[in-house]
Every structure is written in structure tokens, then in C-alpha cells.
Amino acid sequence: MRNSTYNSLIEGLIDNGPDPMAPERFNASLMVLLSTLNAGPVQALRAAQNVMNAASKIARLGDEPRQIIFDAIELDRLVNCPLWLEYDIVINGNEAVPKDAHDSSGRLLREGLLIIRKGGDGIGSTIVIRRFGERVRTFEADPAEWRLTRCLGGGYEMTVENEEYAPGLVDQGKASARWLGGQMQSLLAILGAPKLTELADEKPSRRRGVPPLKRVRMAPPWNNVDQDGIPVLPRDARPAYVYDELMDRFDMFEGLIWSGRCYHDTAENRRRSLENCAKRREMLKVAEPFVLAPIMAESAAIVAAEERTGMVEARRLLALPFPIAWLEWRDVDCGLPGQRWGMVIEAVDDDVQGDAHGLIYPLMAGSYLTYDGIIRLRGLYFRMHISDISKPLIEFSSEHIPADFDGTAIDQEHFGRFMLAVLTFLNQPRMVEMKNQDKRQRAVSNRVRADRRLSPLGAIREVRLIVDQPVAASEGSTRNGTGDRIGAMPRHQVRAFWRYRLGKLEFVRPHWRGSEVNGVSRRRYIVMREEDRVQC
Numbered sequence: 001m002r003n004s005t006y007n008s009l010i011e012g013l014i015d016n017g018p019d020p021m022a023p024e025r026f027n028a029s030l031m032v033l034l035s036t037l038n039a040g041p042v043q044a045l046r047a048a049q050n051v052m053n054a055a056s057k058i059a060r061l062g063d064e065p066r067q068i069i070f071d072a073i074e075l076d077r078l079v080n081c082p083l084w085l086e087y088d089i090v091i092n093g094n095e096a097v098p099k100d101a102h103d104s105s106g107r108l109l110r111e112g113l114l115i116i117r118k119g120g121d122g123i124g125s126t127i128v129i130r131r132f133g134e135r136v137r138t139f140e141a142d143p144a145e146w147r148l149t150r151c152l153g154g155g156y157e158m159t160v161e162n163e164e165y166a167p168g169l170v171d172q173g174k175a176s177a178r179w180l181g182g183q184m185q186s187l188l189a190i191l192g193a194p195k196l197t198e199l200a201d202e203k204p205s206r207r208r209g210v211p212p213l214k215r216v217r218m219a220p221p222w223n224n225v226d227q228d229g230i231p232v233l234p235r236d237a238r239p240a241y242v243y244d245e246l247m248d249r250f251d252m253f254e255g256l257i258w259s260g261r262c263y264h265d266t267a268e269n270r271r272r273s274l275e276n277c278a279k280r281r282e283m284l285k286v287a288e289p290f291v292l293a294p295i296m297a298e299s300a301a302i303v304a305a306e307e308r309t310g311m312v313e314a315r316r317l318l319a320l321p322f323p324i325a326w327l328e329w330r331d332v333d334c335g336l337p338g339q340r341w342g343m344v345i346e347a348v349d350d351d352v353q354g355d356a357h358g359l360i361y362p363l364m365a366g367s368y369l370t371y372d373g374i375i376r377l378r379g380l381y382f383r384m385h386i387s388d389i390s391k392p393l394i395e396f397s398s399e400h401i402p403a404d405f406d407g408t409a410i411d412q413e414h415f416g417r418f419m420l421a422v423l424t425f426l427n428q429p430r431m432v433e434m435k436n437q438d439k440r441q442r443a444v445s446n447r448v449r450a451d452r453r454l455s456p457l458g459a460i461r462e463v464r465l466i467v468d469q470p471v472a473a474s475e476g477s478t479r480n481g482t483g484d485r486i487g488a489m490p491r492h493q494v495r496a497f498w499r500y501r502l503g504k505l506e507f508v509r510p511h512w513r514g515s516e517v518n519g520v521s522r523r524r525y526i527v528m529r530e531e532d533r534v535q536c
Contacts, residue, residue: 007203009086009112009134010044011210016139029130029141033114036082037209047087048217051190051197057229058186058260068267069260070185071155073192075148076121084211085187086112110134113184125150129184146181155267158185186260193258195251195453196222220452222255228371229261237448238368242328242342243289244457245368246361246377250281251455253374262375280359280379287344289326292422297329300425304417305333311417314424315393318386320345320352321426329422330365335414336380337406338362345384356384378402380410384419392416 006012014034018027036042058066089108112132119125126149131142145161160177190196198219204212217223221231230252239245254277256262257270264270292300328342345358359379367373381400385391393416401407446456 006134007205008046008210008213009110009132009139010084010213011205011207012134013112013132013139014209015207026139026141029132029143032130033132036114036116037211040081042082042084042211044084044211044213045086045191045199045216046202046213047085047187047191048215049088049090050218050223051216052087052090052187054196054218054222054259055183055187055190058189059183061260061263063182065260065263066182066186066189067155068264068270069258070189071267072270073189075127075150075156075188075192076117076125078188078192079115079117079127082117083115084112085115085191085216086110108133108135113187115188123150123152127156131180144177144180146177146184148185156185190259191216193255195219195255196258221454222259229256229259230369230371230374231255231452233369233452233454234448236445237452237454239445239457241291241457242330242340242361242363243284243291243326244455245363246342247281247284247455248369249374249377250277250284252369253277253377256371256374261371283324283344283346284326287324287326287346288322290321290328290426292327292329294331296425297332297334297422300329300418300421301332301334303421304335304414307417307421311420312389314420315386315389317427318353318393318420318423319427320347320356320423323347323350323352327422333414334418335411335416336360336362337409339365354387356386358382358384376402376404378405380405393420 006015010033013030014037017034018030058069061069088110110133112134114130114132116128117125118128126147129146129148131144131146133140133142143162147159147161148156149159151157158178158181160181196219197216199214199216202213202215221233224232226232239248253262254274257264257274257277262273264273324344324346326342326344328340330340334341340363341360342363343358343360345356348355348357359381361377361379363373380396380402383395383397385393385395392412394412396407396410396412398407401410442457449456
């Protein structure tokens with residue numbers, strides 16, 4: 001079959017059509033392709049080179065780890081209609097060129113896969129794959145047919161029909177049909193992975209009957225990675241707070257699992273890692289965040305180191321500010337190793353005056369999105385005993401301390417006093433909310449992060465622990481017909497705190513306040529003293 005210049009492999013196959021001079025197996029495979037195109041809609045994709053590079057990483061893992069990754073892909077969703085997938089053959093970083101300009105065949109320039117689902121969804125459904133290729137002067141079709149069948153255990157079993165003829169398209173016959181099947185599995189694993197790829201329109205063909213091609217490519221931030229597969233982000237996109245950094249790390253960890261960069265010995269362990277990653281990310285999203293300003297964290301550290309009297313009374317009045325909260329601080333001696341710390345703490349049974357538990361993430365200064373830092377990210381599980389003062393306030397269980405973490409570096413008693421001081425500061429009787437900080441740099445960062453599909457950095461509100469003056473209901477607002485105050489505070493959560501009322505000390509539980517007419521506010525707190533404002 002003579003070949004002229006075509007923008008795509010499928011365009012050339014359709015334009016040339018069956019050839020009586022071609023081998024019978026070519027015409028048989030081509031007729032399957034043409035009948036599929038005539039039968040209904042076909043999704044046509046051209047894989048970018050960075051997609052092929054990512055697939056090759058999975059292919060080099062070997063049969064067992066590759067199968068663990070592939071078994072997690074929902075092929076029924078990926079191949080919901082016939083799928084045509086083609087890609088250029090690249091040799092040593094360059095597009096393939098003919099071995100000999102006078103050679104009647106030459107090297108393969110492009111390959112294409114026709115992927116069809118047969119049977120229903122779920123167990124027993126089968127994906128059938130046929131391969132086509134383009135050389136300098138000819139089109140070819142592989143006589144072998146690959147079948148991927150969903151098994152009872154949830155995985156896929158690959159079989160090859162006409163294996164004795166395969167691989168008909170591979171130069172010099174160096175590859176086996178099983179090896180080629182592994183390459184196809186790796187490519188489908190990348191296409192089926194969440195968040196890793198995106199589609200872009202390509203110039204449509206003018207030839208009749210050619211389905212519109214879309215280019216599938218690695219999506220930001222996975223389109224620019226280092227040698228370990230970690231996305232390379234500009235400094236403007238890097239967060240300043242542990243809270244935002246952990247959100248990035250959870251996203252990166254999930255991507256490393258899907259791209260095969262993070263190895264798991266069983267499919268169950270891989271599934272559990274993905275579930276834990278999603279759960280912790282959602283846990284951070286619902287937590288009310290507090291960021292301790294430097295002087296406030298230092299004040300709590302001084303209290304923890306020097307104060308002993310009054311600790312029992314302070315603990316009797318102890319309560320969490322919200323049923324689930326996030327606290328972070330840095331550069332103080334708090335009884336834990338590290339230089340930056342973030343913790344999520346959750347009240348048991350939503351009782352802010354009862355016991356609590358949570359996770360603490362100790363991080364070093366200047367470390368951001370390293371491979372080891374992402375895959376070895378372990379939170380230290382702890383319990384906080386508020387209701388029973390006979391127990392230590394903070395208790396770490398040795399069975400929940402990661403094996404690669406030095407548990408002897410934890411001073412449990414000192415950290416308990418530090419947390420007692422922090423929560424006591426948060427539960428002061430009165431406070432005044434400050435305006436949002438003017439953070440132009442955060443706005444710039446969010447624009448850069450949006451381009452790379454990263455979560456936006458959260459808004460920050462400053463909080464000072466001073467006595468506030470209640471505003472009369474009649475001041476600064478009017479009521480509309482439904483009784484909502486116009487110009488008043490938006491709907492927002494109020495943290496728990498102690499206050500004196502009618503000469504008695506009473507506890508105010510966390511609650512919602514304000515009107516939805518004026519919007520709903522989600523804020524992040526920076527707990528600070530008046531003198532902190534100059535330094536922050």
C-alpha cells in the first residue's frame with residue numbers, strides 16, 4: 001500500500017482503504033476498524049510524548065507491580081465507546097526516521113490501537129485491542145489480538161489470540177506479544193489515572209469519515225517533573241504554611257501512586273494508601289485552621305518550660321476551640337523534633353470539653369515536596385485526655401509511631417504543657433477579629449497555582465486576644481423584611497471560649513452566627529498578640 005503524507009495514522013488508514021495486494025490479515029483488521037467507525041461514535045486520541053514517557057515508567061516496573069497498578073483502572077469507564085489511540089514512535093528522543101530512504105518499509109513512524117469493549121460491565125467484560133502501524137511507504141496491521149478480561153477477584157487477565165504471528169509490527173521481531181501487552185496496559189493505566197492527563201483539541205481532518213482527534217497529554221503539574229517524578233513548581237506557587245503544604249503533599253502522593261512512582265507490594269496496600277490519603281485531605285478541609293504567630297508560639301513555649309502553678313486549674317477549664325481544628329506553629333521548643341509543626345485535633349463525639357485525638361506532622365524548615373518527604377509522610381497519632389486529669393494530657397502510643405521515626409525524641413510531658421498553654425490562650429474570654437491581611441503575594445501564588453491545577457491557598461484572618469466591645473444590634477445595620485440584619489456579619493463559625501457573665505464564669509460552645517444573606521465566611525486564624533502585628 002502506497003503512503004503519502006497524512007496528519008494522523010487513522011486518516012491514512014481510512015484514505016487508503018483495503019488493498020487487494022496487501023496481506024489478507026491486514027484487510028481483515030482494517031475492515032474491523034472501518035466497520036467500527038461506521039457503526040457509531042468513536043473517541044479518537046493522539047497521545048503526547050510525555051504520556052508515552054509516563055507509561056514507559058510503569059512498563060519498566062515488571063509484571064507484578066504493573067498488574068497491581070493496572071487492576072485498579074476502571075476500564076469500563078475509560079472505554080465506554082470504541083477508542084482509537086495513536087502515538088508517534090520516538091527513538092532516542094527524536095521522532096522515528098527511516099533506516100534507509102530506499103528501504104521499502106523503514107522504521108515504524110506511528111502506531112495505533114483500536115480498543116473495543118465487548119460484553120457488559122463488571123466481571124467477565126472484555127477489552128479487545130488491535131494494533132496498526134505506519135512505515136515510510138506502507139501501512140500494516142498486527143495479526144495478533146489482545147484481550148483483557150475482568151476476573152472475579154477484580155483484576156484483569158490478558159490473553160493473546162494469533163500469538164504465533166505476533167509481533168507483526170515490531171522491527172526485527174525483538175518483542176514478544178506479552179511484552180507488547182504490558183506496554184498497552186501501562187499506557188491504559190496512565191490514561192485511566194485521575195488527574196494525570198487532560199485533553200486538547202487538534203486541527204480536524206478535511207477527509208470525510210475521519211473522527212476528530214484530541215490530544216491527550218500530561219496535565220499540570222505532572223507535565224513538568226524531576227527525575228523522581230515530583231512536579232517542579234516555581235517558588236511563587238509554594239505555600240508558606242504547613243496546612244497548604246500538606247494539602248499539596250497529599251495531592252502529590254496520590255499522583256505518585258497512580259503513576260507507579262510509589263511501589264506497593266499488594267493491591268490492598270495500594271488501595272489503603274489511596275483511601276488514607278483522601279481521608280486525611282478531607283479531614284484538613286473541614287478543620288478550622290489556626291496559625292500561631294511567632295511571639296504567641298514563643299509565649300506558649302515559655303509557659304510550658306517555666307510554669308507549673310495553675311496548670312491543674314487551667315486544665316480543668318480546658319476545651320477545644322472547635323470540634324475539629326488545625327493548629328500550626330514553628331521555631332520553638334515544644335517537646336517534639338522538627339522545626340515546623342502542624343496538627344489536626346478532633347473532639348471525641350463532638351464534645352469540645354471531652355477527650356480528643358489527632359495527628360501531628362513534624363517537618364523541617366526548607367523541605368518542600370521531596371520524594372522521600374512525600375512517600376514517608378507519617379503523622380504522629382496522639383490522644384488528649386481532657387476529662388480525666390489523672391492521665392497525661394497528651395499521650396503518644398508507641399504502636400502508632402512510624403518505624404523510621406525516633407520516638408525517644410518526643411518529650412510527651414513538655415508537649416502536653418505546651419498544648420495546654422496554646423489552648424488556654426485560644427479560650428480567652430474575649431477577642432476581636434481583624435481584617436483580612438493584604439496578601440498580594442498570596443494572590444500571585446494562587447494565579448500560578450491555578451495554572452498548575454493546585455488547590456488555592458486559603459484566606460487568612462488575624463485574631464488578637466484582647467477584650468472586645470459588643471456591638472449593639474441597632475448599630476451599623478438595618479433589618480430587611482425577613483428580619484436579617486443588612487450590613488451585619490456574614491454567616492460564620494464562632495469558636496468555643498470562656499467568659500464572665502452576670503458575675504459567673506461560663507463556657508460558650510462553638511456555634512454559628514450571622515446571616516447567610518451577607519454570605520458565608522470560612523477563615524483561617526493567626527493567633528497573635530498586639531505586638532506581633534509589627535513582626536508579621
